[in-house]
Amino acid sequence: MSITTKEKRFGIIERYREFLPVTENTPKLTLHEGDTPLIHAASLSAELGINLYVKYEGLNPTGSFKDRGMVMAVAKAVEEGSKTIMCASTGNTSAAAAAYAARAGLRCIVLIPSGNISLGKLAQAIIYGAEVIAIDGNFDEALDIVRDITAKEPITLVNSVNPYRIEGQKTSAFEICDVLEQAPDILAIPVGNAGNITAYWKGFKEYKQAGKMDRLPQMYGFQADGSAPLVYGKPVPNPETVATAIRIGNPASKEGALGALQESNGLIDAVTDEEILAAYQKLASTEGVFCEPASAASIAGVMKQRKQGKIADNATVVCVLTGNGLKDPNIALSTIDGQPETVPATREAVLSLIF
Amino acid sequence: MSITTKEKRFGIIERYREFLPVTENTPKLTLHEGDTPLIHAASLSAELGINLYVKYEGLNPTGSFKDRGMVMAVAKAVEEGSKTIMCASTGNTSAAAAAYAARAGLRCIVLIPSGNISLGKLAQAIIYGAEVIAIDGNFDEALDIVRDITAKEPITLVNSVNPYRIEGQKTSAFEICDVLEQAPDILAIPVGNAGNITAYWKGFKEYKQAGKMDRLPQMYGFQADGSAPLVYGKPVPNPETVATAIRIGNPASKEGALGALQESNGLIDAVTDEEILAAYQKLASTEGVFCEPASAASIAGVMKQRKQGKIADNATVVCVLTGNGLKDPNIALSTIDGQPETVPATREAVLSLIF
Numbered sequence: 001m002s003i004t005t006k007e008k009r010f011g012i013i014e015r016y017r018e019f020l021p022v023t024e025n026t027p028k029l030t031l032h033e034g035d036t037p038l039i040h041a042a043s044l045s046a047e048l049g050i051n052l053y054v055k056y057e058g059l060n061p062t063g064s065f066k067d068r069g070m071v072m073a074v075a076k077a078v079e080e081g082s083k084t085i086m087c088a089s090t091g092n093t094s095a096a097a098a099a100y101a102a103r104a105g106l107r108c109i110v111l112i113p114s115g116n117i118s119l120g121k122l123a124q125a126i127i128y129g130a131e132v133i134a135i136d137g138n139f140d141e142a143l144d145i146v147r148d149i150t151a152k153e154p155i156t157l158v159n160s161v162n163p164y165r166i167e168g169q170k171t172s173a174f175e176i177c178d179v180l181e182q183a184p185d186i187l188a189i190p191v192g193n194a195g196n197i198t199a200y201w202k203g204f205k206e207y208k209q210a211g212k213m214d215r216l217p218q219m220y221g222f223q224a225d226g227s228a229p230l231v232y233g234k235p236v237p238n239p240e241t242v243a244t245a246i247r248i249g250n251p252a253s254k255e256g257a258l259g260a261l262q263e264s265n266g267l268i269d270a271v272t273d274e275e276i277l278a279a280y281q282k283l284a285s286t287e288g289v290f291c292e293p294a295s296a297a298s299i300a301g302v303m304k305q306r307k308q309g310k311i312a313d314n315a316t317v318v319c320v321l322t323g324n325g326l327k328d329p330n331i332a333l334s335t336i337d338g339q340p341e342t343v344p345a346t347r348e349a350v351l352s353l354i355f
Numbered sequence: 356m357s358i359t360t361k362e363k364r365f366g367i368i369e370r371y372r373e374f375l376p377v378t379e380n381t382p383k384l385t386l387h388e389g390d391t392p393l394i395h396a397a398s399l400s401a402e403l404g405i406n407l408y409v410k411y412e413g414l415n416p417t418g419s420f421k422d423r424g425m426v427m428a429v430a431k432a433v434e435e436g437s438k439t440i441m442c443a444s445t446g447n448t449s450a451a452a453a454a455y456a457a458r459a460g461l462r463c464i465v466l467i468p469s470g471n472i473s474l475g476k477l478a479q480a481i482i483y484g485a486e487v488i489a490i491d492g493n494f495d496e497a498l499d500i501v502r503d504i505t506a507k508e509p510i511t512l513v514n515s516v517n518p519y520r521i522e523g524q525k526t527s528a529f530e531i532c533d534v535l536e537q538a539p540d541i542l543a544i545p546v547g548n549a550g551n552i553t554a555y556w557k558g559f560k561e562y563k564q565a566g567k568m569d570r571l572p573q574m575y576g577f578q579a580d581g582s583a584p585l586v587y588g589k590p591v592p593n594p595e596t597v598a599t600a601i602r603i604g605n606p607a608s609k610e611g612a613l614g615a616l617q618e619s620n621g622l623i624d625a626v627t628d629e630e631i632l633a634a635y636q637k638l639a640s641t642e643g644v645f646c647e648p649a650s651a652a653s654i655a656g657v658m659k660q661r662k663q664g665k666i667a668d669n670a671t672v673v674c675v676l677t678g679n680g681l682k683d684p685n686i687a688l689s690t691i692d693g694q695p696e697t698v699p700a701t702r703e704a705v706l707s708l709i710f
Contacts, residue, residue, distance in 0.1 A: 326418055354508075
């Protein structure tokens, strides 16, 4: 046999176990999450005069960055003898919880706010076999019920207050540094519940501490203008934005986010839904990368900050794209008016539209 | 700097250039396609008494195996000076063509049969910026028009009759052998237009020829029963199946498929829509892997053949999962009756559903 064995990748627990709370009893659970592409955005780099990459987390197994944290949370639940996990979610969390529970043979119960979840995300929770319960209330109420039940019953809470979630999520920072062989100048990231910015910053600090690189990035967080509690300095009772994955008015990891911004000499800013959707379309049509609207907040934010002179010429900037555009196809379809025009099945009819 | 550089992956053209028709003038086009997970299906392996892996091609950049062939076809179009590409498609091909055209700065024109394309796939073509033209006709008519126009105009045809498509697609066979450090005993694959089974077989033969391994797999192809021209030995005028990505009545690569079956001592068989949907659900709910219905034909076929004694105990079997389940969320939703039940936002109401 002369195959040159390529480096085999079996997910984040095996790849980064020295940085994770893993014991010899932690199961080697994986759906091959992580190791997502760091794609150079050549057209946008040229247009903006910077060196721009996107970290395409939409290519995780269930289509979002949540898989990194969920594989850790579910592996530890198994290690601790749990048979059931539970979460409140409007989408990506429930998809990840349902998939890893299926793989680990656990029961998974998901509480969703009635009528407030994207088509793709609901489809995922159902097909992975989760028990989906819709409540006549909002996300905050769903989370309250989940916290109450899991505090009293033998059920493991896997919302982001579960500390293993952040541990898993920090591995994306490791991957960025592994590929660039250094930290970027700026890490730009959408901010909703603020767990992800907290996790990236923790990852960068730990990797520097371990001697893997000699500097840290500045952390630039971006919220949707209708859902920007950290930008405006107070909770938003009824957050509204097309970027549903970051429609959160009172972030659970607020302190972590503020710490990352301060320690890294970073910044937080708001972008409008119009700026988000423009960036979403531009990224797909110029770079060929299709992300969730919430993900595009990082691109929109970088475009805005660069125009305002807050990003230096030729700076290396990594924008985190948190989820796959296929999660919410209706948003993409809404960017055009109605369906494509239908013409007769003739060469002439088609040619008349081309030339 | 003490970062240990991991093997960096920049897509199939760079990784496997010695096996591809690449020149020094071929652009290094990539969206980091390929290197998709080969996931061990532990539960199904135990249940079936075999050693089963799934090659999850749904984690390619646009969510299907088509990216492998399309990156080659578009790179060669650029190399040859083309400014416009065109295809007929009911879905995955148009998404891949649109994404790589966007990245390469080419114009992309897609002909679709009116009203016969999944939500996710249409959303992709539109957001990546393709010009989508719906014709009042079926896929075969769309392809006829595309072939006619591209034969006379300076537009590159990127349907699977473009030979670079097969070249790119064969790289998935390389990856399977790289991970297993050998060919599997059986490669099971859905068969629609038959280009993919042709490409895998070509890949396995070339890798063996290059001394990368010392044996070849048996090729097991599976068609949907309502669209099984190769199983029943004649074209199907009006193919019908829930597995839309393989709803093709007269496969373009019929000869390649028949050659692979004969040379590998393989087999081809049909599976019903019921068997496909059962496999689709079972894979998601036991392994945590969500694929397109068409992809599940490979799982359904292996389950059927194993029951019939056509697969040996403990055989190493790789099932190709051609596309991501998020491409068609409505199929997943249709596996349950209606929406999840909505209950009052109280602990008691939720608990009554759990225990």
